[in-house]
Amino acid sequence: MRGSTIGQGVAGIAAVFALAACSGGGTTGAQQPSSDLVANSSTSAAPTATSSVPNAQPSTQQPHTGAAPASVAASGFHAELTIQQPGLGLLALENTGKSAVTIEGWPQLQFLAADDSQLKVPTQNVEIPGPGPSITLRPGTNAFAGVKWETGDKGNPSTFVATTLKLVPPHGSGSTVVDVIGTDGQKVGYPEFDVTSVKVGTLQPSTQGVTVF
Structure with missing residues (x-):
């Protein structure tokens, strides 16, 4: 296992990650990973582009002006990663604030070890399903992005073992913990x-095509 401070998310790094987890609840004692979340992206084909997050409200796409969106605080968002199948997840970013915000591009994912140190996980930003449009998120609405990974052996020194996933919104400040569904x-x-x-x-105003890698 390697641990170190994570670098800033950049475009063009190659990808993979394994998710082993135990569903929440009131149980106590040692927690066992949930077998349906142990993921390898090569085991099955991507689902259709209509995969969605329950109860998520889509946002509004705006014409691209060429100007960078204003900085937004991560504290104004709630993020969820919903597992679609082994090796593939649907990320939903909800505006939980009281006013509309504009975002565009890629969210930055941060992986933290058990001691809360950030891990340098190679991350590639890809234009799937296409370039990221300017998106206006009204309160209670969502933007969506696909996340693809492959598993790694915990005994392999090239595998990073993380217990927390965080997200920094595009052009944003701070980070918010991502709930895993x-x-x-x-x-x-x-x-x-x-x-x-x-x-x-890329973040998109709807789920259409975002998980088709």
């Missing part, structure tokens, strides 16, 4: 990410 639709209480590298798609 299992294939059963329930929040994962004790996530573990056995990561070698990751691919992150």
Whole structure:
């Protein structure tokens, strides 16, 4: 396992990561990883472009002006990563503030070890399903992005073992913890990410095509 301060998310790094977790609840004692979240992106094909997050409200796409969006604080967002199938997740970023905000591009994902140190997980920003448009998020609405990964062996020194996933919004400040939602639709209480590298798609106003890598 390697631990170090994570670098800033940059475009063009190759991807993969493994997610082993136990669904949340009131149980105590040692937690066992949930087998349906142990993921390898080569085991199955990507789902259709209509994959969605339960109860998520889409946002509004705006014409591209060429100007960078104003900085937004991560504290004004709630983020969820919903597992679609082994090796593939749908990221939803909800505006929980009281006013509309504009975002564009890629969210930056941060992987933290058990001691809360940031890990240098190779992350590639890709234009899937295409360039990221300027998106206006009204309060209660969401933007979406696909995340693709492959598993790594915990005993391999090239694998990063993380227990927390955080997100920094595009052109944003601060970070927010990402809730992991299992294939059963329930929040994962004790996530573990056995990561070698990751691919992150552009934020989009709807789920259409975002998980088609």
